[in-house]
Amino acid sequence: VQKTAKYNDPVWGDKDARKTRKIRRFNDLEAMHSQSHAVLDFMAGKDVGLGRLGTSALFLGVRFAQFQSKSNIGFKSFPDPRYSTIAYINDPGARHHSYFGQQSAERNFRGLGPALSWENATPLVTTADKDSLTFDWGVNAALLFGRQKANTSHHTSSRYFYGSPYALPPPRTSHSFQANADRRSKSKVVPNVGAFAGLSARYSHAKFSVGYRGDFFFGAMDGGIDARDTRNQSFHGPFATFSIGL
Secondary structure (H helix, E strand, O other): OEEEEEEEEEEEOOHHHOOOOEEEEEEEEEEEEEEEEEEEEEEEEEEOOOHHHOEEEEEEEEEEEEEEEEEEEEEEEEOOOEOOOOOOOOOOOOEEEEEEEEEEEEEEEEEEEEEEEEEEEEEEEEOOOOOEEEEEEEEEEEEEEEEEEEEEEEEEEEEEEEOOOOOOOOOEEEEEEEEEEEEEEEEEEEEEEEEEEEEEEEOOOEEEEEEEEEEEEEEEEEOOOOOOOEEEEEEEEEEEEEEEOO
16 A cells, blocks of 8 residues: 655745735545465476486477456645635635546456476486586467456545635626546456576475576456556566475
8 A cells, every 4th residue: 555645745825925914735646556476386207308408398288377467546635725815705716626536436447368388307417416506498378268357446536625615796707527437358268478587496306496486467358447458467576486296
């Protein structure tokens, strides 16, 4: 959750009224955003071997991916209050603008499809007990068939005020307003590619690995507000794994 206030400071009104009335102006913004992601692989592999160059395996199976995000943003602004009398009664010079805006969005993609990966391990150091340090790398690809959804809504309004609320005739005001909600759903085919590289310490019944990997899902999410705006979803960064053989 994020909450920020760009400014919220006391200022005087018009120059001639600096000794009579202090007004507070503000511009407050509050935003909240959350995401959740899940990627599951069901794979079967075959060791194709590279002889002295190391080991190599091909995997074929199915990948499932689910991405979800929620956001809510709101702001209020009172940027330019100006008053020329301390009593604020029958003040023909009183004026200010006020603004309000709110936006919320829920987006998701769920897809399932065939997946293929190729993983390799090249020995760098090998001990007499057949423990080894290897350089590992691999690539993967998938084609996900699923549905992309986005539910969005936003509301904005502004107001201009001129004159004292106690004045006769009543003060002049002007308003503007916009509100919109949109629900979109579309069948989508999402290509997915990825790769990794790292080092592994291999023992007779265990392996510890560290490295860097990335996965990229092209056109997976609808990031638009009033209209569809297809965007990529990507994950990349360092990783560490520990495995034990039975």
